[in-house]
Amino acid sequence: MLEFKMPSLGADMEDGLFVQWMVEPGQAVRRGDVVCVVETQKGAVDVEIWDSGTIARLIAAPGQKIPVGQTLALLAAPGEPLEAIGAGPLSVGLAAALPASGAPATAISPAPAAAAPEPAPDARLKVSPAARHRAGELKVDLSRIRGSGVDGAITLADVESAAAGATQPTRAAGMREAIATAMSRSKHEIPHYYVATDINVERAADWLEKLNAGRPVTERILFVALTLKAIARALADVPELNGTFAGGAFCRSESIHIGVVTSLRGGGIVVPAVHDVDRLALPELMGALRDVLARARAGKLRSSDLADGTITVTNMGDLGVETVFGVIYPPQVALVGLGRVVAKPWAVNGSVVVARSMGATLSGDHRVTDGLSGARFLAGLREQLDHPEAL
Amino acid sequence: MSANEAVKSRERIRAAVYEAILAIAPEADLEHVRPDGLLREQLDIDSFDFLNVLVGIHKSIGIDIPEVDYAKVATLKGMLDYVAERLERS
Amino acid sequence: MTQSMRVTYREALRQGLRDALLQDPRVFVMGEDVGRYGGTYAVTKGLLEEFGEERIRDTPLSESAFVGAGIGAALNGMRPIVEVMTVNFSFLALDQIVNNAATLRHMSGGQLSVPVVIRMTTGGGRQLAAQHSHSLEGWYAHVPGLRILTPATHEDARGMLLSAVLDPDPVLIFEHALLLNVEGDIDEQSHPVDIDRAAVRRSGRDVSLITYGGTLGKTLAAASALAQAGIDAEVLDLRTLRPLDTAAIVATVGKTRRAVIVDEGWRSGSISAEIMARINEHAFYDLDAPVARVCSEEVPLPYPQHLEEAALPQVDKIVHAARRVSAGRA
Numbered sequence: 001m002l003e004f005k006m007p008s009l010g011a012d013m014e015d016g017l018f019v020q021w022m023v024e025p026g027q028a029v030r031r032g033d034v035v036c037v038v039e040t041q042k043g044a045v046d047v048e049i050w051d052s053g054t055i056a057r058l059i060a061a062p063g064q065k066i067p068v069g070q071t072l073a074l075l076a077a078p079g080e081p082l083e084a085i086g087a088g089p090l091s092v093g094l095a096a097a098l099p100a101s102g103a104p105a106t107a108i109s110p111a112p113a114a115a116a117p118e119p120a121p122d123a124r125l126k127v128s129p130a131a132r133h134r135a136g137e138l139k140v141d142l143s144r145i146r147g148s149g150v151d152g153a154i155t156l157a158d159v160e161s162a163a164a165g166a167t168q169p170t171r172a173a174g175m176r177e178a179i180a181t182a183m184s185r186s187k188h189e190i191p192h193y194y195v196a197t198d199i200n201v202e203r204a205a206d207w208l209e210k211l212n213a214g215r216p217v218t219e220r221i222l223f224v225a226l227t228l229k230a231i232a233r234a235l236a237d238v239p240e241l242n243g244t245f246a247g248g249a250f251c252r253s254e255s256i257h258i259g260v261v262t263s264l265r266g267g268g269i270v271v272p273a274v275h276d277v278d279r280l281a282l283p284e285l286m287g288a289l290r291d292v293l294a295r296a297r298a299g300k301l302r303s304s305d306l307a308d309g310t311i312t313v314t315n316m317g318d319l320g321v322e323t324v325f326g327v328i329y330p331p332q333v334a335l336v337g338l339g340r341v342v343a344k345p346w347a348v349n350g351s352v353v354v355a356r357s358m359g360a361t362l363s364g365d366h367r368v369t370d371g372l373s374g375a376r377f378l379a380g381l382r383e384q385l386d387h388p389e390a391l
Numbered sequence: 392m393s394a395n396e397a398v399k400s401r402e403r404i405r406a407a408v409y410e411a412i413l414a415i416a417p418e419a420d421l422e423h424v425r426p427d428g429l430l431r432e433q434l435d436i437d438s439f440d441f442l443n444v445l446v447g448i449h450k451s452i453g454i455d456i457p458e459v460d461y462a463k464v465a466t467l468k469g470m471l472d473y474v475a476e477r478l479e480r481s
Numbered sequence: 482m483t484q485s486m487r488v489t490y491r492e493a494l495r496q497g498l499r500d501a502l503l504q505d506p507r508v509f510v511m512g513e514d515v516g517r518y519g520g521t522y523a524v525t526k527g528l529l530e531e532f533g534e535e536r537i538r539d540t541p542l543s544e545s546a547f548v549g550a551g552i553g554a555a556l557n558g559m560r561p562i563v564e565v566m567t568v569n570f571s572f573l574a575l576d577q578i579v580n581n582a583a584t585l586r587h588m589s590g591g592q593l594s595v596p597v598v599i600r601m602t603t604g605g606g607r608q609l610a611a612q613h614s615h616s617l618e619g620w621y622a623h624v625p626g627l628r629i630l631t632p633a634t635h636e637d638a639r640g641m642l643l644s645a646v647l648d649p650d651p652v653l654i655f656e657h658a659l660l661l662n663v664e665g666d667i668d669e670q671s672h673p674v675d676i677d678r679a680a681v682r683r684s685g686r687d688v689s690l691i692t693y694g695g696t697l698g699k700t701l702a703a704a705s706a707l708a709q710a711g712i713d714a715e716v717l718d719l720r721t722l723r724p725l726d727t728a729a730i731v732a733t734v735g736k737t738r739r740a741v742i743v744d745e746g747w748r749s750g751s752i753s754a755e756i757m758a759r760i761n762e763h764a765f766y767d768l769d770a771p772v773a774r775v776c777s778e779e780v781p782l783p784y785p786q787h788l789e790e791a792a793l794p795q796v797d798k799i800v801h802a803a804r805r806v807s808a809g810r811a
Contacts, residue, residue, distance in 0.1 A: 130769040
């Protein structure tokens with residue numbers, strides 16, 4: 001029997017609001033299939049299942065607030081019969097005492113008609129009569145309120161808060177709180193050190209321009225993609241910057257999944273990860289980046305986007321910032337800050353030339369690494385960007 | 392092209408460009424954007440968004456704006472003029 | 482200012498019987514073992530000695546016969562208090578109660594009246610198993626022509642009897658077995674108690690706990706536990722299941738907007754279902770959460786203690802239900 005549990009979709013996540021099931025009992029699922037939707041402070045996330053098997057019993061119900069790690073569903077492992085999965089600890093004492101016939105409706109049966117709680121197909125809101133009446137009086141739009149009542153229903157208090165505009169848990173406020181928690185925790189727990197440098201990227205920018213000149217707009221590659229690839233390559237020589245710190249120990253990651261700090265138009269930021277950046281060719285990397293950013297902006301991120309970043313990059317170049325010293329996103333141990341690419345005077349071979357340059361910084365966790373690692377990383381990044389054709 | 396056709400064509404260009412911008416910045420108030428001000432700054436559009444705007448324009452009008460011309464389309468007026476000019480040439 | 486005295490529920494019932502016997506010469510008590518034995522639950526202990534054989538009458542072991550005789554006595558101007566040992570045995574007199582006592586006023590166009598009081602012990606929790614643990618006062622409350630009383634406090638145990646005896650129509654009084662030994666304070670002086678209205682036993686703002694009879698104690702305990710969790714519960718003791726005090730139910734739900742009904746009967750077709758229906762009919766727009774209920778599990782009541790306990794309403798189930806409906810309140 002396999003248990004599908006509420007995943008952690010961020011360092012600071014304690015629980016999620018279960019929205020709906022996308023599968024039914026009796027349905028076979030493969031690793032990576034989206035099986036449910038969970039609402040977190042970062043928005044609604046499509047959650048993918050880690051195991052393959054057959055759904056045996058759905059435990060979570062829409063509207064429930066479920067802590068990270070709690071079981072959401074039971075599955076039969078491949079080859080295991082569904083009936084082997086028992087009724088589980090439902091009602092005290094009675095379940096053991098009663099014979100199998102006439103068992104409560106939530107017991108296992110292969111027929112899909114059985115236990116699956118109805119997903120919310122249309123947008124019908126759950127609103128208490130008192131709340132609905134009040135919303136009419138106060139002219140509050142019920143569709144913008146998140147309910148805190150039984151089964152996620154909107155209550156009188158929810159309506160009145162919304163009208164007062166005060167402490168209503170809107171998505172943006174929730175997200176801001178999540179960021180505040182994560183950043184506070186980071187600064188509280190992680191002793192940060194910072195190293196910075198300016199990188200002459202004239203060769204890289206020039207190379208990319210020539211590459212893009214021959215490509216239609218739909219296949220153009222942005223400088224940030226080139227930089228991400230360079231970062232991934234540079235990390236190969238400084239692996240102590242790529243991984244997570246938990247339980248007092250650093251765990252190096254074999255894979256390089258780079259979290260990209262993305263701001264949302266309504267306010268707030270999310271940090272979805274692009275997986276295995278070192279193994280992607282530039283066009284593929286650009287595609288992956290575009291996909292994940294589109295999902296982030298549409299509020300349709302998947303659990304795999306949020307779960308396993310090994311390092312984060314914050315790119316402030318578009319905002320005109322030249323240097324950014326970022327806050328490490330726990331449980332990671334480093335963060336790369338990129339500034340804007342701007343033409344500057346450089347001394348090259350004894351004369352002054354104008355070359356495009358980019359500020360790059362590294363924030364490091366001093367429990368795991370020290371300035372030397374940061375310096376080696378930045379040197380490596382410079383080296384990679386000097387040979388863009390190899391990226 | 393007659394004067395009438397030119398006006399209509401101008402309208403179509405404006406509509407297509409607006410649509411491409413609104414697709415990535417739905418809250419943008421394009422009537423009140425400074426035509427000579429930098430679009431990316433006024434509308435808080437990053438490099439990815441900008442690329443998507445260009446893709447949108449390419450899809451609806453069929454014009455591919457190369458990187459060398461990015462400076463010319465950095466403002467709203469610049470973009471409208473550029474697209475009109477390219478269409479006329481073709 | 483009257484003195485108060487500390488008595489058990491059993492003693493309060495006995496006092497109520499004495500009050501009725503002393504105040505009205507038409508009153509007499511009849512039932513199995515009420516006289517010489519002093520009552521199976523010792524409620525009538527000492528009454529035979531005090532009031533004599535004419536007024537404290539032992540009956541044969543036949544519910545249908547002696548309830549019928551009581552109805553006959555009532556029809557003829559007496560005020561009998563019939564003791565049926567427990568509600569479980571009342572089924573043997575169902576025809577008498579439902580087809581005679583409840584209907585004769587109606588069927589006679591008002592010419593006949595049946596002022597009989599029938600007292601029965603009710604409820605589970607003493608490992609007496611499925612046939613001896615019923616809580617069917619809700620069932621009886623279905624029948625027009627009957628008044629159903631469920632005294633939960635000592636004051637009501639004593640006072641409701643006299644009011645019942647003075648009622649010109651049949652009254653059924655259900656006394657929960659687990660209350661008999663419980664102690665409480667009542668006035669030394671007796672006074673009539675109304676048998677029409679519910680009573681708020683604990684005032685609160687956040688959720689209404691509506692109950693009656695034997696589960697009042699658990700409901701009040703749940704209210705205390707809820708107070709620790711910051712939920713201020715109001716407890717309404719229905720006192721009379723027929724006629725239900727709809728106004729009191731509407732008033733409490735109007736105040737708190739949330740309700741949990743605690744009913745030792747099974748949920749299906751029960752008094753809890755009737756109360757939910759009335760809330761829906763009269764207070765729907767006041768509700769801020771669905772109405773919940775805590776009833777006995779839908780099984781014949783088990784004999785082993787741990788299973789019986791699991792089957793009956795308990796404090797933790799009441800607390801859990803109240804917390805659930807209180808989600809999202811101001």
